[in-house]
Amino acid sequence: MDATGQPALTRRPDPFIVVGKVNGRDEAARAASPAEALSRMLGWLAADADASAVWYLREDWPGPVTVIGRQAPGTARESRRCAHLFPLEPGTVLRGAMTAGCGARLRLPEIEWLPLGAGMPCERCLVGVCRNPRPRLEGGRR
Ligand SMILES: [Zn+2]
Structure with a gap:
């Protein structure tokens, strides 16, 4: 059982890892989403003002992962969201901020994570994705 009262799914393929130092101890946790990674890091910071934490896509993950986010409500004009x-x-x-494909830099606590296909897409990000096809997704070297 985990903290949410659900049976621990030991084989759940969590792509993200959060590591940090809290009250002088090394901590590590898995996260299913950037939002979960962030809430874990904020929890550590609440427990220890001097806590440090970073998160990353597991190094043994088979390929790059694209996540989608926008400025949270109230942190930017609607037209910029x-x-x-x-x-x-x-x-x-990854630390406190992330850089999008278009170069926009968003601070982590101000990012609202979106499911695929939600929200008005950033056109400059889309162009960047089209310009940079990722041959590694096809598997193997050229
Ligand atoms: Zn963008």
Whole structure:
């Protein structure tokens, strides 16, 4: 059983890892989504003002993962709240902010994560994705 009262799914394929130092101890946790990783990090910071934490897509994940997010309500004008694409490479450590495909930099606590297809997409992010097809997704080297 985990904290949510649900049976622990030991084989749940959580793509994200959160690691940090809380009250002098090393901590590590898995997360199913960026939002879960963030809430874990905020929990650590609430427990220890000097806590440090980073998160990343597991280095053994088979390929890059694109997550979608936009400025949370109240942190930007509505017209600027388009849905940005954030390509994540396995093993690349992420800290307090993330850079979208179009170059926009969003601070983590101010990102509202969206399911695929939700929100008005950022056109510049879409262009970036089209310009940079990812041959690694096809598997193997060229
Ligand atoms: Zn964008």
